[in-house]
Every structure is written in C-alpha cells, then in structure tokens.
Amino acid sequence: MAGGGTAGHIEPAMALADTVRRIRPDSRVVALGTERGLETELVPKRGYPLELVPPVPMPRKASTELLRMPMKVRDSVRRTREVLDRVGADVVVGFGGYVSLSAYLGARGRVPIVVHEANARAGLSNKVGARLAARVLAAVPDSGLPGARVIGIPLRESITGLDRAALRARARAHYGLHPEAPTILVFGGSQGAQTLNTAFSGAADALGRAGVGVLHAHGPKNTVAVQQVPGAPPYVPVPYLERMDLAYAAADLVVCRSGAMTVAEVSAVGLPAVFVPLPHGNGEQALNAQPVVSAGGARLVTDEELTAQRVVDEILPLVRDPDVLARMNRATLETGHREADRVLAETVLEVAAR
Known part of the structure; x- marks a missing residue:
C-alpha cells in the first residue's frame, strides 16, 4: 500500500x-x-x-x-x-x-x-x-x-458499523454532554480551524441560553475559552477527538471542514452537516461536499461567512428543528458508501x- x-x-x-x-x-x-x-x-x-x-x-x-x-x-x-x-x-x-x-x-x-x-x-x-x-x-x-x-x-469498521442511536447515551456520557439536549459537534480537522473556533466560542452564550450543547474539538495547539451558562447544556471544548465514533454518535448536527475523509465519514453515519470548506487550494473541499449538499443532507457555508452571528441565525435554528434534521439524515445516508x-x-x- x-x-x-x-x-x-x-x-x-x-x-x-x-x-x-x-x-x-x-x-x-x-x-x-x-x-x-x-x-x-x-x-x-x-x-x-x-x-x-x-x-x-x-x-x-x-x-x-x-x-x-x-x-x-x-x-x-x-x-x-x-x-x-x-x-x-x-x-x-x-x-x-x-x-x-x-x-x-x-x-x-x-x-x-x-x-x-x-x-x-x-x-x-x-x-x-x-x-x-x-x-x-x-x-x-x-x-x-x-x-x-x-x-x-x-x-474504518468503527465508522461503517456505527449505530448512532444505539450508542448515543454512552457517547454523551463519555464526553460529559447533556443526555437529551440538541447537540452540535464542531471540529476543523486534526489541527483545528480558527474560523470555527472563533465563530462558535463567540456564539457560546446564545447556544447555551437556547438549550443547545456543543462538543468542540479546537485543535491541540489552540484553546477555546467559553463562559458556561448556568443550568444550560454543557459546552465541551477538547483538543482532539480520539473516538470519532462516539463523537458522531453524540451529535445531532456536525459543523466541520469538508475534506474527502470527513465528508465520507459524515455521509456513512448519516449525520446532518454544515460544511465549511477550507478557503485555500483549488476549491477541492467545496467539490467534496457538493454531492451531499445537492442531495439535501448538508449545507455549505464559506469560511469568510462563518461568524458567530451566522451560527446564531442559521445553525442554531437548524439543530433545534428535528423534522429538518431527520430529512437531512435520510438524504445523507443515501449519498454514503x-x-x-x-x-x-x-x-x-x-x-x-x-
């Protein structure tokens, strides 16, 4: 090989x-x-x-x-x-x-x-x-x-054989997330992504007050400081996700880059997504995401457009709408291999x- x-x-x-x-x-x-x-x-x-x-x-x-x-x-x-x-x-x-x-x-x-x-x-x-x-x-x-x-x-077999619903309770307990609250998974690849880190840490207060939990992998060289809203679902920042299967199972929606492997994994497990393509290179990450976006399983937000206000205006209502998430789930699974x-x-x- x-x-x-x-x-x-x-x-x-x-x-x-x-x-x-x-x-x-x-x-x-x-x-x-x-x-x-x-x-x-x-x-x-x-x-x-x-x-x-x-x-x-x-x-x-x-x-x-x-x-x-x-x-x-x-x-x-x-x-x-x-x-x-x-x-x-x-x-x-x-x-x-x-x-x-x-x-x-x-x-x-x-x-x-x-x-x-x-x-x-x-x-x-x-x-x-x-x-x-x-x-x-x-x-x-x-x-x-x-x-x-x-x-x-x-x-990996841990991804292709993943039953998100069956693993949900264990996954949320593993990361210290609320067992029932709508939850967003945020990650920007193995090194993190500054745009995602800034946008979500800036929206943390609004997410907490709306009853939304977050599992945020910010990258081992970065830090994310958020003020936890009293009584709200936890906002859990971690440097790196060692168990992607548990991270996927814990989430209702993922916001991430759209590298080829990431798109393939998200599609295989049927997780609704908001893809934020890396702004550099030849536009490859946007192309990777396009089949899932066209099928209705994901949305695309450019790197420059992802701000804390965009999180509050678009991503927050999305994660709180179970009917839309269910339709996206079905569409995403249809594009997966x-x-x-x-x-x-x-x-x-x-x-x-x-």
Whole structure:
C-alpha cells in the first residue's frame, strides 16, 4: 500500500488493510511511506510494517530543485523496487501523495497496480498511476481519472458499523454532554480551524441560553475559552477527538471542514452537516461536499461567512428543528458508501490472484 503524507491518504489505506486481513487472514500487508509523513506515526499504531523510501515532492515552480528531480525520482524508484522485491509484493495499491508516484513507477511492468482516488480532483501521482493500473477506483464521479469505478472511500469498521442511536447515551456520557439536549459537534480537522473556533466560542452564550450543547474539538495547539451558562447544556471544548465514533454518535448536527475523509465519514453515519470548506487550494473541499449538499443532507457555508452571528441565525435554528434534521439524515445516508472497504479489498485480491 502506498498512501502517505496526510491522514486523507493514510486512513483509506489502513481501512483497506484491515478489510483485506478480515477476508484473507493469511495475507501480508506492507505500507510504503516516507519519513516526512504522518504514516510514521499512524501505520505502526495500527500494527502494520512500514517501509520508508525517499520522498519526491513536486516543485510548484521552476527552481534548482526542479533540476534535481530526475535524480531524486530514480533514487526513490530504485529503493521502492528493492522493497517490492524483498516483501514479494503481488499487487501495489496507491492512494495518492508523494510516495504513490514512486510506488507506481517502481511497480510498472513488475507488479500490478490498483489506484484509488479519494478527492474530487485527482492529483498528479494518481493521474500517472491510472495510466499504468489494472484497476482504477474513485470516491466520487468526475475525479479526472477516465473510466474510474465510483465506490466511495474505504472507512474504518468503527465508522461503517456505527449505530448512532444505539450508542448515543454512552457517547454523551463519555464526553460529559447533556443526555437529551440538541447537540452540535464542531471540529476543523486534526489541527483545528480558527474560523470555527472563533465563530462558535463567540456564539457560546446564545447556544447555551437556547438549550443547545456543543462538543468542540479546537485543535491541540489552540484553546477555546467559553463562559458556561448556568443550568444550560454543557459546552465541551477538547483538543482532539480520539473516538470519532462516539463523537458522531453524540451529535445531532456536525459543523466541520469538508475534506474527502470527513465528508465520507459524515455521509456513512448519516449525520446532518454544515460544511465549511477550507478557503485555500483549488476549491477541492467545496467539490467534496457538493454531492451531499445537492442531495439535501448538508449545507455549505464559506469560511469568510462563518461568524458567530451566522451560527446564531442559521445553525442554531437548524439543530433545534428535528423534522429538518431527520430529512437531512435520510438524504445523507443515501449519498454514503459503507461498503467501499469491502469492494476495494475484493478488487485488490482479485488483481493479486491474477
């Protein structure tokens, strides 16, 4: 498996690994990564061996770094081939990112390739890999990979098997939330999001007085100071959410960024959402959210529009309207893909067997 750098590449790979092992307990799964990425932390925690190769980041503009690219690519591809030979790889599965390009070039003509694209717009690595692959799969239509089979994103079993209603009481007790009050889950990714932090801390008093509870993951490097309204449902700030399954189960509505993994998880568990796309990049996060928004399962608010007043005027009435939330719940579930891990695993094992 090759998919490093960010959690958006690593988590689908780990979900695939877990599913392959469930289907074929005798299989061996090895992750390929670089020393720069989160894989050095996440992969060993999940119990899988990690092989490191030199990273080959693509320069965004002409520079002396661009002149050194051919040599760096050759070195990384050579090291990748050494790993493939040593572990006896039967198939290479790439999820994008720096290490995937080395994996695709190293496997070319030697080991069959399967490509999975999680984002609404495919990156350079997967565009190269798709030209060499035996199978190409994607999370959403129109990813930029012609002929890709749309299957969604492989997710952890704790997410795909989540029964929010059955876990609700336990989840709220775990986080110290009110057992019955309408509750909003707020998070901005693993590092938090300043826009969400400012808007919700600014609206905390109004939310409390309206009888709404909040579970707010503000990021480990940030802090959120709120004045608890006496007698109101708790506003619970935490640096990081270790148990996303419990966080999803505790909430009636989520307000979050719209990275590909986040949209996939929210859709799979059927949680109504307000997506606030990251304002940087090529507009990819807005594209990730669009299928769920179009289906009626979510609303979209731009980063610059999310203020404390917008929370009070739009998000507060929404979380207190159970009929609207129920319709959004049904619409969200219809866009979700709970079987993506199994579909991808079966595809990979089929290619390996051939």
